[in-house]
Amino acid sequence: MAIISEGRHEFIMFASKGKRPLNSKSIPDVWRIKRVTGSQYPTQKPTEVFELMLKGSAENDFVVCDPFLGSGSSAIAAIKANCKFLGCDISEKAMSFSKERxxxxxxxxxG
Known part of the structure; x- marks a missing residue:
């Protein structure tokens, strides 16, 4: 059986300790963001995806945790949002790539 098209969506989970409202309710539930092309990492997500997530949920010094770090897009978005970041990945290739990025x-x- 051939795959006719690639998946066009990703699921996002928002979790918090206790009740915590989102920062913005104006963020739409469907985002149209171009996929990354020409990357050296096969499943690299656009940094913009994580920037939108953080815009709606994070504040300065929040801790962002990504246990599937991959290419490091979530880390870069967290740094841009003035958040602390904790990331890991089972793949040594992913850890090396994300560290370099x-x-x-x-x-x-x-510079």
Missing amino acids: IEQFFNNKI
């Missing part, structure tokens, strides 16, 4: 982000931000 985050370092490159800091180098470009500073």
Whole structure:
């Protein structure tokens, strides 16, 4: 059986300790964001996806946790949002790639 098209959606989970409202209710439930092309990491998500999530849910110094770090897009979005970040991945390739990408982000931000 052939795959006719790639998946066009991802599921997002918002979790908090206790009751916590979202920062913004104006964020739509469907986002049209272009997929990353030409990446060296096969499942790289656009940083914009995580930026929108954080816009609606995070404040300065919040801790963002991504146990499926992959290419590090969530880490870069967290840094941009002035959040703390904790990320891990079972794949050594993912950890290496994301570390290099985050370092490159800091180098470009500073220099």
